[in-house]
Amino acid sequence: MDFSLTEDQRQLRDRMAKFAQLELNSGAIERDRDQVFPHDLWKRCGEMGLQGLPVPPEYGGEGLDPLSTAIALEGFGYGCRDAGLLFAVCAHLLACVVPISLHGSGAVKKKYLPGLCNGTLIAVNGMTEETSGSDAFHMASRAAADGDGYRISGVKTLATNAPIANLAVIYAVTDEKKGAHGGITGFVVETNTPGLRQGQRFDKLGFRTAQMGRLDFKDVVVPKENVLGGAGGGSTIFTQSMEWERICIAACHVGAMQHLMERAIEYARTRTAQGSPIGKYQAVSHKIADMKIRLETARLLVYHAASRIGKARDNAMNASMVKVYASECLQKTAMDTIQIFGGHGILTENELERALRDSIGSSIYSGTNEVQRNIIASWLGL
Numbered sequence: 001m002d003f004s005l006t007e008d009q010r011q012l013r014d015r016m017a018k019f020a021q022l023e024l025n026s027g028a029i030e031r032d033r034d035q036v037f038p039h040d041l042w043k044r045c046g047e048m049g050l051q052g053l054p055v056p057p058e059y060g061g062e063g064l065d066p067l068s069t070a071i072a073l074e075g076f077g078y079g080c081r082d083a084g085l086l087f088a089v090c091a092h093l094l095a096c097v098v099p100i101s102l103h104g105s106g107a108v109k110k111k112y113l114p115g116l117c118n119g120t121l122i123a124v125n126g127m128t129e130e131t132s133g134s135d136a137f138h139m140a141s142r143a144a145a146d147g148d149g150y151r152i153s154g155v156k157t158l159a160t161n162a163p164i165a166n167l168a169v170i171y172a173v174t175d176e177k178k179g180a181h182g183g184i185t186g187f188v189v190e191t192n193t194p195g196l197r198q199g200q201r202f203d204k205l206g207f208r209t210a211q212m213g214r215l216d217f218k219d220v221v222v223p224k225e226n227v228l229g230g231a232g233g234g235s236t237i238f239t240q241s242m243e244w245e246r247i248c249i250a251a252c253h254v255g256a257m258q259h260l261m262e263r264a265i266e267y268a269r270t271r272t273a274q275g276s277p278i279g280k281y282q283a284v285s286h287k288i289a290d291m292k293i294r295l296e297t298a299r300l301l302v303y304h305a306a307s308r309i310g311k312a313r314d315n316a317m318n319a320s321m322v323k324v325y326a327s328e329c330l331q332k333t334a335m336d337t338i339q340i341f342g343g344h345g346i347l348t349e350n351e352l353e354r355a356l357r358d359s360i361g362s363s364i365y366s367g368t369n370e371v372q373r374n375i376i377a378s379w380l381g382l
């Protein structure tokens with residue numbers, strides 16, 4: 001397997017990294033403190049094509065293959081220090097835009113994809129409920145055929161972008177007897193549809209510029225054309241979107257790890273203690289050597305899994321492996337970078353305590369790491 005990047009892929013990664021460094025990072029400390037979502041920067045990301053990376057150009061996207069999409073997001077993760085904005089883009093792109101692009105009706109794709117890609121619209125994925133997170137398919141939300149459409153009721157929670165979204169991709173039970181396989185359906189719902197209420201923003205650890213909240217559906221009626229795929233296809237569509245999300249967010253982690261490692265190297269070269277740069281002490285240099293090992297192994301796993309999206313059924317296991325590995329590598333790298341910076345590592349102005357806070361959720365969202373290990377074990381016949 002050869003994972004050397006093409007010239008186009010290298011330029012794509014650099015372009016996304018430079019864009020983020022130049023345009024997205026100013027004011028990130030203050031936005032994190034105040035939990036403000038940067039609508040203007042969201043629009044700029046849309047102009048750069050980030051929200052529509054794998055979407056066909058006829059619908060306003062960049063038409064990239066999955067590996068190139070992951071490489072673009074690696075560059076975004078390397079350059080962008082507003083991790084809440086980065087996560088908002090990923091949740092929108094991977095759990096909403098991708099399933100709409102792959103499974104939306106012609107009318108839905110034509111109506112929404114251009115705005116979703118260019119930064120005019122914001123989407124939220126509503127799966128998790130108060131009593132079903134890891135056990136996602138045991139949801140309480142229900143949808144029933146109603147004339148020419150469906151009537152949906154239920155409450156989704158912990159949903160990224162919920163308070164600010166224009167469009168929701170949500171899942172509800174349409175046939176209780178069939179259960180997860182055939183009994184769950186995905187829907188695209190405009191958030192201004194009567195009966196749908198967007199809850200207030202949750203305060204939280206990390207990703208503080210991203211807005212997370214509830215979506216409350218009370219007899220919300222959507223036309224049949226807003227069904228994703230077909231009635232009963234929801235669990236397959238959701239699982240496929242999680243494959244994209246687990247792999248492509250891990251690509252952002254690879255970029256973030258590269259950035260943290262470079263900061264650690266620079267500090268270890270220039271900070272002196274007892275007459276030597278601290279990088280000359282093995283306790284410090286080995287931490288950085290381990291960062292490099294984690295970075296390169298995670299990158300290989302990401303490229304391997306991204307190159308197999310849509311091509312192999314067992315890529316679901318690769319996605320779970322990447323998700324567990326890259327998230328735990330990122331958390332360890334963020335912790336170790338702080339340790340290398342000593343007391344300066346915990347200062348807000350050095351932007352490392354924020355990187356640590358932003359890394360914590362990575363072992364929870366897109367399915368917890370415990371659940372990913374269950375998935376891997378079940379692929380191994382356990």
Ligand SMILES: Cc1cc2nc3c(=O)[nH]c(=O)nc-3n(C[C@H](O)[C@H](O)[C@H](O)COP(=O)(O)OP(=O)(O)OC[C@H]3O[C@@H](n4cnc5c(N)ncnc54)[C@H](O)[C@@H]3O)c2cc1C
Pocket residue numbers: 091124125126127128132133134135157158159160161207361364365366367368369370371374
């Ligand atoms: C930053 C962030 C963003 C998110 N964004 C979204 C979003 O946009 N849309 C959305 O729908 N959801 C979103 N979520 C919710 C996320 O998908 C859930 O938090 C996650 O799936 C876990 O569900 P839960 O919180 O209900 O935990 P629970 O399922 O209650 O789990 C609690 C604990 O028990 C463990 N556990 C549960 N079952 C098992 C098992 N079978 N074996 C071993 N351990 C188990 C879990 O690993 C966890 O440690 C987000 C979460 C975070 C942190």
